[in-house]
Amino acid sequence: MDSDRADLLLPLWRALVVFRVITFGFACFGVWVRWDGIVRPYGAVLQLAIMGVWTIVASIGYSRHWGRRNTRFAFVDLVVTVACMYATLLAQPLLDIRAGASVLTSVWVAGPVIALAISRGRDGGLAGAVTVSLALLSLRGLENVSKILANVQLLLVAGLVVGYAATTMRRATVRLREAIAAESAAAERLRLSRSIHDGVLQVLAQVQRRGTAIGGEAVELASLAAEQEVALRSLMASRPVRERQGQIDLCSALLPLATTRVDVVVPAVPVVLPVGVVNELVAAVKEALSNVLKHAGPDARSWVVVEDLGADVLVSVRDDGAGTTQDRLDAARSDGHLGVSQSIRGRITDLGGSVTVRTAPGEGTEWEMTVTR
Known part of the structure; x- marks a missing residue:
């Protein structure tokens, strides 16, 4: 689509899709490494299956125009991601998690934070980071705040930095589209100006000269031709009025x-x-x-x-x-x-x-x- 070609945010969305796939691979690798320490392995497999299905859905959505333009999809992504975080309870008891067992979603949870940052800017990234951080805190417990502080900081920094970059690029996209529209309008105006100059303006100028030379009632016709010539020249020289x-x-x-x-x-x-x-x-x-x-x-x-x-x-x-x-x-x-x-x-x-x-x-x-x- 033409709108996508002029969308400077498109590389960020593509990078998000790659990030989603790679971090899902990290989550799978983490489960494989910790397999012997997982209390209920079938729960971990079920959790990874849910994460895998949603990774496919999210990747398709962010690869399509409707997924990038519809902010609600990013919020749904956030809800599903938080649900997958709590799905760790299928594999590990809450007491084990608070005692130090890993939340099996790993860095995969940063996906909706980045998506909200791209779609809603700084505020969206901040909201996503806070939501994921609160979910992580509820699983780890208040007594383990110091252990998750680094993860919370990374989420906040990612949301703020990507959100700021996305806002800047969105403004640049607007300016780029305006420049493309202005260039297209100028090119079309130049093409029409050549046609008008070679045809209509020459005829009007000839009518004006002949009418003035003939005199009588033809003078009025010459005056009208002169007015229309000026009007056309003004139209050719005009600039589009954009607020x-x-x-x-x-x-x-x-x-x-x-x-x-x-x-x-x-x-x-x-x-x-x-x-x-x-x-x-x-x-x-x-x-x-x-x-x-x-x-x-x-x-x-x-x-x-x-x-x-x-x-x-x-x-x-x-x-x-x-x-x-x-x-x-x-x-x-x-x-x-x-x-x-x-x-x-x-x-x-x-x-x-x-x-x-x-x-x-x-x-x-x-x-x-x-x-x-």
């Missing part, structure tokens, strides 16, 4: 604002900000462009520029329209015109940022909106 941990790319949100009269210039790399900040900045930019449409004149052009300054992000909206004076801006705010005072200044101020406006009659208007990361 990750409450943050998105500001550039991806601003690029769709490009039209025949609005140019959007952004850095080559994403400018990532919290979703709320991006939404407020986009709304402020839209209000600034709306003011250009209303007051700058029918032929005014606008430029939206994003600059990543490190600690700050600067978004400027500039037009080459009629412009105005600072006194008129202040008067409009005093008269209750909310476009400037609330939709632009208010939004940026609420974000803890600052707004600067430069304008003069005949020289257009430039808004500079700065927010701090």
Whole structure:
């Protein structure tokens, strides 16, 4: 499956399967070495048979997608493993075990600890280690705590270390899948861009030129063709908007604002900000462009520029329209015109940022909106 190919945890699961098989072999060897000291040998054989069957089941489960994705399987593994530990009582009386006889499961019991660490991270590994340790303590007795301390420490270390590694690899898997998806989307977008550029954009450009040359009603057709050409170019240059941990790319949100009269210039790399900040900045930019449409004149052009300054992000909206004076801006705010005072200044101020406006009659208007990361 494609998801498995991009799963960096897969080697850990395969290693767990090998660990299960090898440790079952160790348990069998331990029973063979201690055969003469086992009180009820038939109980040991029955215990090993149960362990062998479950080793096969667990190995199959952890080798399949359903076993790796279903955490309940790891918990079932833990329950069965603890039951196999208590099955030692079939071979040895409890008094003998507390007197020093071995628990016949040996290191095989670490299997579900590692499985929970891989599937649930540090907390899962810790929970599995504590459960197995308590089961071991109940068999050995409180008077033998010092004798099992080394085993408990190894279980805890295995659960914590494998859990931490699994969590790190899981995050890396997410990033890898995102990178693969982005690369695939970019490749597809590039392929479509070549097709569009060689066909649709050339036709639209020809319609625009011919319509303008013919004049009359054809001018409207040329204008529509120009708008569609800009829209297609913006689509080709757009980036997928992906929210990750409450943050998105500001550039991806601003690029769709490009039209025949609005140019959007952004850095080559994403400018990532919290979703709320991006939404407020986009709304402020839209209000600034709306003011250009209303007051700058029918032929005014606008430029939206994003600059990543490190600690700050600067978004400027500039037009080459009629412009105005600072006194008129202040008067409009005093008269209750909310476009400037609330939709632009208010939004940026609420974000803890600052707004600067430069304008003069005949020289257009430039808004500079700065927010701090």
